[in-house]
Each structure stands twice: as C-alpha cells, then as structure tokens.
Amino acid sequence: MQPLNTRPKAVKADPSPSRWSWRMQRLMLTPLFRLGLRVVLPFAVTFGVGVAYFSNPERQAMITDTIAGMKASVQERPEFMVNLMAIDGVGSELSEDIRVNLPINFPVSSFDLDLEEMRKTVMALSHVAEASLRIKPGGVLQVDVTPRVPVAVWRSHTSLSLLDIDGAHVRHISFRSDRSELPLIAGEGANEHVAEAMELIQTAKPLGKRLRGVVRMGSRRWDIVLDRDQRILLPTTGAVAALEHVIALEGAQDVLTRDVASVDMRLSGRPTIKMNNDATQEMWRIRQLSESGQ
Secondary structure, three states, rough: OOOOOOOOOOOOOOOOOOHHHHHHHHHOOOHHHHHHHHHHHHHHHHHHHHHHHHHOOOHHHHHHHHHHHHHHHOEEEOEEEEEEEEEOOHHHHHHHHHHHHHOOOOOEEEHHHOOOHHHHHOOOOOOOOEEEEEEOOEEEEEEEEEEEEEEEEOOOOEEEEOOOOOOOOOEEEEOOHHHHOOOOOEEOOOOHHHHHHHHHHHHHHHHHHHEEEEEEOOOOOEEEEEEEOOOOEOOOOOHHHHHHHHHHHHHOOOOOOEEEEEEEOOOOEEEEEEOOOOHHHHHHHHHHHHHOOO
C-alpha cells in the first residue's frame, strides 16, 4: 500500500509539434507556396468575382455606355472641334475638286479625322503633285497643295492631255487652242519622255514660230515638225546634238527655207536632205533641159 500523502507524478507535455503542424510549418517556409498564398490566391479570387460581375449583359452595356460618354465628352470639347477647311496653293477649280473628294460635315472632332488617309485621297487627284494636311489653332483644317504644272500638250490617239515635266497627266482639254501657249508633243510613248521633248523644243527655239511640235516615232526617237510640212528626223541617241547641227546649217545655208521636205539626221555621219515634190519635179525638168541642150 502507498502512503496516503503520496501524489502521482505529472506527465510533462511533449514540446515538439504534431505531424500536421510540422508539415504546415514546413509548407509555409516554401517560397512558392507563400507566393501562391499572397499573390495567386487573391488574384484568382478577384478575377473570379470580376468575371461573375461583368458577365451580366446589362452591366456590360452600362460600362460601355459610360466609357463612350466619357470619351465623347473629351473629344467634343470646343478646343478639339474643327469647323472649316482652308485650301492654299491652288485655283478655284482644283480647290473644288478637293472639297468634293473630302466630304466633311463640319463641325467635326479632330479625333475623327484621319489626316494621313485624307492626304492620300488628295494625292490621288491627277493634278496634285504634293499635299499636306494639319489642324491649325482655331479649328481650321489646313490643306496645303502643290499642283502639277502643265508644260506640254500631248496629242494621243483619242484625246488631248496636259502633262507636267514628269509626264504625269494633269487633265484633258477639248481643243488645242485651249492651251495654245504650250508646246505640242505627239506619238505613242511621248508622255514617257516629256523632259527629253522639252529639251528638244528649247533647242529648237531659233526656229521661232515655224516649230509646230515634236512627234515620238516608233517609241524610240523624235521628229521635229515645222510648218510647210517640213520635218527634221532625229536619231535615237544624240538627238539634241543632231538638232543643233541642223539649226547651224539653217543659219549658214538657209537649208530649211528652201523647198525641203525633210532633213534626215538618223545617220549622223551622212545627213540626208529630201526635196518636196515640186522641187523634185523642177530639178528633173532642169536636168532634162540640160541634157537636151547638149
């Protein structure tokens, strides 16, 4: 028997954690788990709530209308509105063509104007060489245009056209007299060699008003056409030099003032002069008289 005053010994608690507690502590020490707990989980919860909220069509429409209203309230402020168009550098006819091709209902927000696309539209006009568009303070759409300058009238098989120095089409005309101050070029492919034709016309200035125009022959060379149905046939290469030679002959011997039908310079080493029919017949008559007199 134990003594009555004997107390049972107390059992000491185990200070070590339980197995699940130990595993949880180890898991909390894992960087990836802590990242998921601090970032991924809140994001997933927030994303899920957001998807559930915005999946409602009525809420979607309300948000869309709100954003559109905020956007319109900014874009339609007076300082962003364009009220008129100013076109500089061209005449009234081309200005009207530009306005027709840029149909804008003023006032309009500057945010609704695609200036680059509008510039391409203006550049597509045949008689525009260069164009730039900008919005000036005060709500003015400024259009600066450099028009094509016609330098010659081209007579094709079907029509009369004005061409600039690059051969670009400016516009059609009905009659040669509409632009009689411009030189005339003709022939297939002449529009592709306007600069060369203008150089020949400049060289032929000493011929004065006798010059009628230049004709592209066989898409490879030029003929100078004068009054009295005279022609100067130029070679494929060295046309300017050949024409200068003919003009020098005219100055020294009055070749073109005689009964000459053409001066053929296609063979640079052997220029050929062709007389007209009356002169040829007269020459044969004189020759026959000379032979009969012998």
